[in-house]
Amino acid sequence: EPxxxxxxxxxxxxxxxxxxxxxxxxxxxxxxxxxRQILGQKVxxxxxxxxxxxxxxxxxxxxxFSVERPDGSNFTLKIxxxxxEDSAMYFCASIQATVRGPSPLHFGNGTRLxxx
Amino acid sequence: SQKIEQxxxxxxxxxGKTATLTCNYTNYSPAYLQWYRQDPGRGxxxxxxxxENEKEKxxxxxxxxxxxxxxxSLFHITASQPADSAxxxxxxxxxxxxxxxxxxxxxxxxxxxxx
Numbered sequence: 301e302p303x304x305x306x307x308x309x310x311x312x313x314x315x316x317x318x319x320x321x322x323x324x325x326x327x328x329x330x331x332x333x334x335x336r337q338i339l340g341q342k343v344x345x346x347x348x349x350x351x352x353x354x355x356x357x358x359x360x361x362x363x364x365f366s367v368e369r370p371d372g373s374n375f376t377l378k379i380x381x382x383x384x385e386d387s388a389m390y391f392c393a394s395i396q397a398t399v400r401g402p403s404p405l406h407f408g409n410g411t412r413l414x415x416x
Numbered sequence: 417s418q419k420i421e422q423x424x425x426x427x428x429x430x431x432g433k434t435a436t437l438t439c440n441y442t443n444y445s446p447a448y449l450q451w452y453r454q455d456p457g458r459g460x461x462x463x464x465x466x467x468e469n470e471k472e473k474x475x476x477x478x479x480x481x482x483x484x485x486x487x488x489s490l491f492h493i494t495a496s497q498p499a500d501s502a503x504x505x506x507x508x509x510x511x512x513x514x515x516x517x518x519x520x521x522x523x524x525x526x527x528x529x530x531x
Binding site for chain 2: 304333341342343344345348355356358389391393402404405406407408409410412
C-alpha cells in the first residue's frame with residue numbers, strides 16, 4: 301500500500317539554525333499538509349498546500365515557516381531560525397481529493413525535531 | 417473557535433470488554449467527523465469517517481456514532497484485544513465548504529487493554 305514517507309526520522313539542531321524537513325506524499329494525492337505534535341500534546345494543524353500554493357495556515361505557521369514543493373514528488377517544511385519551542389514531532393500528510401468531500405488523511409511517521 | 421474535547425485522557429479495560437471513547441465538540445456541527453489511531457512515535461492512522469446525516473458507522477469490531485444534537489461522537493471497540501492499545505484521536509474538518517478544509521484533532525484518549 302502506498303505510504304507517505306518522511307526524512308529524517310530524527311533531527312537535532314541548535315537554536316537559531318535552519319532546518320528542512322522532507323516528505324514524499326502519496327503519488328496521486330493532490331493536497332498536502334504539515335502538522336506538529338509537541339510531546340504529550342495534541343496534533344496541531346500548521347499548513348495546507350494545493351496546486352503549488354498555501355491553501356490555509358494556522359497561527360503557528362508564522363514567518364519563520366515556509367513550505368515548498370520543489371519537484372513533482374517532494375514536499376518540504378523549512379524553519380528559518382529554530383527556537384526551543386519548535387521541538388516537536390512534525391507530520392506530513394496527504395489526501396486524495398474527491399468530489400464527495402473530505403477524504404481520510406494519510407500521515408507519515410513524522411520527523412522528531414529537537415532544538416537544543 | 418471550534419474545540420474538541422475527549423473526556424478521558426486514559427482508559428483501562430480488560431481484554432474482551434467493549435471500550436467506549438467520547439468526543440465532544442463546541443460551536444457548529446461539522447459535516448464530517450473522523451477517528452484515528454496513533455501508536456507511540458508514529459503518525460495517526462485513519463479508522464472511520466462518519467457524516468452528519470449518519471447516526472452510526474461500523475467497521476469490523478469498530479463502531480462510531482454521531483449525535484449532532486448532543487455535539488458528541490462515541491467510538492466503540494467491541495471484544496477488545498491488547499493489540500487495540502493505542503491513543504485514539506477524534507478529528508473534525510474546519511472550513512468545509514467547497515475546499516478540503518483542514519483537520520483539527522482532539523488530544524486523544526489512551527486506551528490500554530489488559531490481558
